[in-house]
Amino acid sequence: MSQKKNNFYQKYFSELALSLARINKFITKENPSVGCVVTDFNNNILSSGVTSKNGRPHAENNALIKLNKKITKKIFVTLEPCNHYGKTPPCTKKIVNFNVKQLHCNQIDKNPAVNGSGLKFLKENKIKIKESNINKNFYSNYNYSVKNKLPYVTAKLAITKNFSTVVSGKKYFTNSKSLKFAHLLRYMNDSILIGQKTLLKDYPKLNCRIEGLSQHSPKIFFINRNLNFNKKHLLLYPRSTVVFHSSKDSKKISKYKKYFFLEKIEDNTGNFSPEEILKRIYKHKCRRLLIEGGSETVNIFAKNKYVNKFFFIQSEHNSKTKDPQTVNMVRSLCGNNFNRYNVKINLNNNKLFKI
Template identity: 35%
Template structure:
């Protein structure tokens, strides 16, 4: 019997790495704007010169490859395309990018990672290779997977990526015992929090926070006015007042309520819908509560890939209890409130340290007088 054929992994040059890093940077710009699609960057290079760059457009169209090919025109023939995610291979609202690359006559395609979507998942690569195009896969793969982690989780786990944002005192409090919370962190931290909103598809709060704060949940940074995400309230019994800012602004900024199927009284539900609010209903768990994982699944079914959970303590506890928190963005102010203050995370039944949710700290930065600590799930499983 003949020995198995061993295929050597591709060898990438420093130039390859630089061009793929540029493609990833282009893709990163689209986070929060391209759902339900992944955010993809593409750089076309020929004879050592960059011909064009493209990235996924708002709402997921045009695709990054299509935009780069459009800008390059006939010059794309014989070029190398650096793509941060495998080119699509199916007909949706746009033709397959694999077909476009073949038609353009590119000579080589460098792909950071394979697309987990079953409609693609290796098919785009196979199609390019069958057309005689050299395809090299795996350059900056870990970075590419991390960038589109929300899309990966929606496909593989039927839920979006969840970033939990906390703004607390040094002792982990989000308010005094009287409920006063404005403002624990300073101007820089709050501005960075708004920038986080712009990078997520949806921002989610619990009904307790919605009632206590009557928030707008919009992105209010200069130049990012149009980057406000979908606003989501987890409200099992439709307690949100019709006079709240969220409801009043629903015709300007998409506003959704995740509620229980048996808590959705018909007349009140109709009133919310008349105000422009979309209702997502989920079944209760065994004790009549709204499970976090079911709420996230309902968002994923709408195409949401990235969720920023901003409050409050009960929502944070519910997400952690269901093991759905992938990243933590923790702003800590240099003050101490004390044990009678409201904790950033409510109790969720951890008896043994072995059952605690664990994260890996990946970055620490000063945010004015405050500190931002960033954490990721440890490890990022299945991706």
């Protein structure tokens, strides 16, 4: 077979593996979604697999387990196979045991537990390694998270035409398309964080209410320094909700630990460290965090450079309430010319700005 034809098949199978990885991209918990295609040496597809929901079993296992071990195989994967014992055995041993003689890998896994060791093990077992070059940005969020041991942070803020986050007498001042986009963000992130003011004022449910995706709602985190709740809050959120607080009120702690998972942060400065909060969220095995409000909470993380991606949803309404904090935050992120420095998408009469 000619080299040109071989190159065509290599690219085709690598792109197919990436398409498979996209299927479960946001529902594999702390594990990355990986795509895997298995072929013979005549370029016939034998099997395929993708990382299972909740992250296990891995894609390589799902693809190889269907096949006869005696057949000589090539395998195309979007990410380096794991080489360590975690909750599952290493995929590298499965690959060796299933008579794979050639592996095409799109990217090294930046997880310190892997980081090249998987490919090294396979080379030592006489498996030929070839590099693919298909969409190297696919795992950029995952790479950031495992490298820094912090979740990748997306912030979303709804603002008025004159940059306020409040319209008197209205809970929602954006339109239905903007609300659906907000729910899509909840699906795309495995965790969500709000501050005390948003909690007490809005009673947000914080779940994904897109049909078919509700089971993939994010894990909920609150910043609620003094443990201020009312009865409605106790019925609205699941027991798994994590509350970061610094209260010394033993009665409140005793009462609310029956309803939420309380995490005390010792603090003498009057402000929680955003890095400390993110580290704790990471320990809960959350890798993609959505900060949904309000402007004060978002600004704490934005000014300390912990927001990786920012979405402003701007409505057609003006507000009589001035919000200098939000105006200053917008200016610090993109300068005075808001329209020039952002990707803009129209959502009917609302505008979506991505920073």
